[in-house]
Amino acid sequence: MDVGSQQTQGGWESFSIRTYNTILVLAATIGGMVIAMIFAWTASVAEQATSRSTNASLALSSLDHLGDRLDIILTSSDLTIASGQTYSLKWAADQLKLLQAEVSESGERDDLLASFLRPREFEAILNELGVVLDASTTLSQTGEDLIARYDGRAGAAVAHFQEVFTALSTETQERERVALTLADRGNLIRVSSVASYFALCIFLGWLGVRRVVVPIEVLTRANERYDVSELESDEINRAPEEIKSLASALKMYVNNLHLIVAERTLELDLEKQALENEVGMRRAAEQDLSEALIRAEQASESKSKFLSVTSHELRTPLNTMIIALNLLDGEQQSKQARSWLSSAVESGGHLRRLIDRILQFSGIESEVHELNPTEVNLAIFCRSLIEQVRLQFEASQSSFRATCAVEKDALATFDTGAVQQIINNFVSNATRYAPSANVTLDIKTTELSRHQHSLSISLADDGCGIAAEEVEKIFDPFYRKDGSLSRTNEGLGLGLALSKSLAELLGGTCSVETEVGSGSKFTLTFPLALRQDSGPKVEDESAEIAIAPLLEGQILLVEDSDVNQMITRHLLEKMGFDVECASSGKEALQLAAGQRFNVILMDLQMPEMDGLEATRHLKSSEGLNRATPVIALTANVGKEMRLAAEQSGMQGFVSKPVSPQVLGEEIARVLAS
Amino acid sequence: MKNIRLIMTFVMALTVQEASAVAYCAVRDPVSAIQQFFPDYTSYEAVDGAVDMSVRDLITEKLPNVHFSEFGTHTLYVVFKDSELLGYVHARTEKGDWGLDELIWALSPSLSIKDFRYQRSRSMARAWVESDAFVDQIRNLDVDGLVALLNAERDDFREPLPGMALSARDTSLNAVRSAIKTILITDHVWPIDSAE
Numbered sequence: 104m105d106v107g108s109q110q111t112q113g114g115w116e117s118f119s120i121r122t123y124n125t126i127l128v129l130a131a132t133i134g135g136m137v138i139a140m141i142f143a144w145t146a147s148v149a150e151q152a153t154s155r156s157t158n159a160s161l162a163l164s165s166l167d168h169l170g171d172r173l174d175i176i177l178t179s180s181d182l183t184i185a186s187g188q189t190y191s192l193k194w195a196a197d198q199l200k201l202l203q204a205e206v207s208e209s210g211e212r213d214d215l216l217a218s219f220l221r222p223r224e225f226e227a228i229l230n231e232l233g234v235v236l237d238a239s240t241t242l243s244q245t246g247e248d249l250i251a252r253y254d255g256r257a258g259a260a261v262a263h264f265q266e267v268f269t270a271l272s273t274e275t276q277e278r279e280r281v282a283l284t285l286a287d288r289g290n291l292i293r294v295s296s297v298a299s300y301f302a303l304c305i306f307l308g309w310l311g312v313r314r315v316v317v318p319i320e321v322l323t324r325a326n327e328r329y330d331v332s333e334l335e336s337d338e339i340n341r342a343p344e345e346i347k348s349l350a351s352a353l354k355m356y357v358n359n360l361h362l363i364v365a366e367r368t369l370e371l372d373l374e375k376q377a378l379e380n381e382v383g384m385r386r387a388a389e390q391d392l393s394e395a396l397i398r399a400e401q402a403s404e405s406k407s408k409f410l411s412v413t414s415h416e417l418r419t420p421l422n423t424m425i426i427a428l429n430l431l432d433g434e435q436q437s438k439q440a441r442s443w444l445s446s447a448v449e450s451g452g453h454l455r456r457l458i459d460r461i462l463q464f465s466g467i468e469s470e471v472h473e474l475n476p477t478e479v480n481l482a483i484f485c486r487s488l489i490e491q492v493r494l495q496f497e498a499s500q501s502s503f504r505a506t507c508a509v510e511k512d513a514l515a516t517f518d519t520g521a522v523q524q525i526i527n528n529f530v531s532n533a534t535r536y537a538p539s540a541n542v543t544l545d546i547k548t549t550e551l552s553r554h555q556h557s558l559s560i561s562l563a564d565d566g567c568g569i570a571a572e573e574v575e576k577i578f579d580p581f582y583r584k585d586g587s588l589s590r591t592n593e594g595l596g597l598g599l600a601l602s603k604s605l606a607e608l609l610g611g612t613c614s615v616e617t618e619v620g621s622g623s624k625f626t627l628t629f630p631l632a633l634r635q636d637s638g639p640k641v642e643d644e645s646a647e648i649a650i651a652p653l654l655e656g657q658i659l660l661v662e663d664s665d666v667n668q669m670i671t672r673h674l675l676e677k678m679g680f681d682v683e684c685a686s687s688g689k690e691a692l693q694l695a696a697g698q699r700f701n702v703i704l705m706d707l708q709m710p711e712m713d714g715l716e717a718t719r720h721l722k723s724s725e726g727l728n729r730a731t732p733v734i735a736l737t738a739n740v741g742k743e744m745r746l747a748a749e750q751s752g753m754q755g756f757v758s759k760p761v762s763p764q765v766l767g768e769e770i771a772r773v774l775a776s
Numbered sequence: 777m778k779n780i781r782l783i784m785t786f787v788m789a790l791t792v793q794e795a796s797a798v799a800y801c802a803v804r805d806p807v808s809a810i811q812q813f814f815p816d817y818t819s820y821e822a823v824d825g826a827v828d829m830s831v832r833d834l835i836t837e838k839l840p841n842v843h844f845s846e847f848g849t850h851t852l853y854v855v856f857k858d859s860e861l862l863g864y865v866h867a868r869t870e871k872g873d874w875g876l877d878e879l880i881w882a883l884s885p886s887l888s889i890k891d892f893r894y895q896r897s898r899s900m901a902r903a904w905v906e907s908d909a910f911v912d913q914i915r916n917l918d919v920d921g922l923v924a925l926l927n928a929e930r931d932d933f934r935e936p937l938p939g940m941a942l943s944a945r946d947t948s949l950n951a952v953r954s955a956i957k958t959i960l961i962t963d964h965v966w967p968i969d970s971a972e
Contacts, residue, residue: 173874174873174874174875177874177875177898178871178874178875178876180875181875181876181896182876185802185869185876185878247804250804254896257874257875257898258898261874261898265900
């Protein structure tokens with residue numbers, strides 16, 4: 104950039120910041136001095152005019168005073184002459200001499216008054232008037248000629264005075280007008296000078312903004328944007344030399360920066376490409392992991408379904424076998440046969456418990472298991488639980504002790520079966536791993552808030568304890584403390600896992616405190632909402648249900664499985680019932696149309712017509728068994744199935760495999776209701 | 777200064793009070809004045825009358841704060857044409873701008889203003905007050921008509937007279953108040969019946 108050509112382009116505006124600063128200082132100083140001089144000059148002129156006006160006013164005032172004196176003298180003279188008492192004119196003549204002296208003195212004192220009043224001329228008139236008045240004092244009476252002379256002289260004096268007064272009034276007004284005009288002009292000049300000074304300041308300010316501030320803003324903008332084109336704009340071309348030099352340096356700096364940025368950008372692009380490749384690879388790996396996880400979950404679900412279906416299918420024939428073995432056990436058998444039958448019944452029972460646990464665990468894992476809460480008296484429930492546990496330890500070599508600290512007449516709603524199952528698992532573990540230990544069962548409630556409590560049930564033993572590394576695993580499914588092939592304790596390793604899952608369904612926790620060689624303490628804790636039991640006090644749990652089984656009557660058994668039909672029929676006949684059998688719903692309806700039954704046992708899953716539909720037909724017809732109670736028999740014990748059975752009109756529900764005691768109690772219940 | 781002027785005037789008036797019996801408020805040249813106001817007169821009579829405190833009281837009822845130092849004998853000129861009464865000529869003195877103003881009044885037989893002129897006045901407004909522009913506005917007015925021109929205090933015009941400059945206000949007001957006083961004194965000092 105050629106500095107010389109830029110100076111030519113800038114023209115009269117081309118100067119450095121130093122020059123601009125000098126101009127600014129000189130303008131401010133000289134302008135201030137000029138304004139001060141203008142103010143002083145205008146003030147002086149206005150003061151002089153005001154002084155002239157004031158002098159005129161004072162002269163006029165003095166003249167007015169003289170006029171008053173003259174008026175008094177003439178009035179007294181007029182009165183005296185009119186009344187003919189000419190001796191009084193002596194006073195007027197004396198006053199007139201004093202007035203003459205005053206006129207002379209005023210004239211000497213005030214040039215302005217003298218120039219108008221012309222003291223010598225006025226004194227001459229007054230002197231003549233005085234002569235007349237002096238002459239009248241010597242007369243005995245007033246003569247017409249004397250009055251005429253007096254009036255002539257007095258009139259001349261008054262006329263001269265009025266002429267002077269008018270002229271001086273005019274002069275005073277003129278001087279006042281001039282003073283006001285000069286004051287106005289002085290104000291106008293002062294305002295104009297100040298305005299000019301401000302205009303000069305504004306111009307210099309504008310020049311500074313245009314030549315210094317704007318170029319600096321352009322420099323700042325160019326620096327912020329790293330834009331070289333900004334540095335070649337007209338604003339920079341008009342700028343002072345200092346700013347032009349700065350712009351050149353900045354331009355060089357920006358160009359170098361652009362080169363560095365270009366190099367760094369290239370490096371970053373390469374790194375970006377590498378990162379994108381890596382991200383792509385990681386995404387692909389994540390996708391593989393997700394698919395693997397889905398496959399694993401599907402496999403787990405398939406495993407659960409397989410376990411569930413297999414267990415269910417195993418359970419039905421096992422049930423038949425157990426019932427059949429029970430029936431054989433009641434028959435006349437040899438001692439050896441009864442021993443074998445007892446072993447078979449015991450093994451069958453163990454196998455059924457294993458299958459039940461697999462089914463229950465499968466249900467919890469697939470999130471279809473649901474609690475069945477009922478309202479109970481908490482103290483009675485705890486006493487019953489303690490008795491159950493005591494009975495289980497009586498058969499072993501262990502010593503048992505129990506403590507219970509719960510509210511006496513409190514009602515609570517929870518799934519008692521789930522709690523009993525969890526405690527049974529604790530007991531099973533204790534009898535299995537600490538067969539001769541001292542066992543303590545502690546039950547207590549803790550108040551969490553006014554209406555919220557927690558129930559804590561602990562079972563502690565002083566057995567061998569559990570190693571620290573195993574504590575974390577004992578609540579895992581299928582984990583066993585002794586997992587070797589030579590293990591001494593039977594079981595699937597599902598007890599504590601089921602306990603933990605059931606505790607979580609209750610909203611609580613299962614925990615263990617243990618130390619090798621000192622024993623273990625398993626604790627169930629879950630929240631409870633207690634309320635006061637206001638009903639009749641129940642003294643003994645044995646009085647809760649008083650069932651008197653009915654051992655006679657007509658029963659229609661509807662079952663498609665011949666084996667189940669045969670076994671169940673035999674069981675019912677042993678109870679004392681007369682039994683008619685049907686293999687389907689249609690057949691059952693035909694039999695029910697011609698005979699009245701006391702109870703109908705209805706399988707739910709049957710060919711042609713299932714048990715639900717058959718029950719609906721039975722209850723909607725006007726036949727003999729419209730009011731006969733119907734009890735469902737099914738291996739499907741889900742909540743939905745119970746609800747469907749109830750909605751179809753069934754009054755009872757018995758799950759397979761059928762327990763003779765449960766079946767008898769359910770028949771007795773529906774007949775009693 | 778005005779206070780001094782009033783005090784001096786009062787003092788001087790007191791000193792000449794008793795001496796102003798005849799010459800004070802007198803027409804210096806009665807014949808000339810009568811000739812001017814009644815050109816076709818054939819004869820006149822000079823009738824003396826005494827002004828006392830009772831007259832002053834009667835006059836101040838109509839014209840309060842009036843300059844009044846006229847106690848004593850005054851002369852009224854009754855003008856005739858043959859036996860016909862033409863009117864009255866009368867002089868009054870008032871305090872003017874420069875000394876005393878002396879006014880000669882011509883009244884009609886019914887005691888209304890016929891004409892007037894100054895016997896002496898040094899006021900600059902004398903010319904306007906003696907002109908028809910002013911005289912026509914009071915001509916033929918009786919006491920009530922003249923009083924109607926003034927305000928309630930009788931110390932200013934009710935409203936400015938047409939054509940009157942501000943500088944002529946005091947002299948004009950002096951003339952109207954003098955006219956009222958002249959008619960009232962004439963009515964009370966020289967009853968019309970005795971004049972006839």
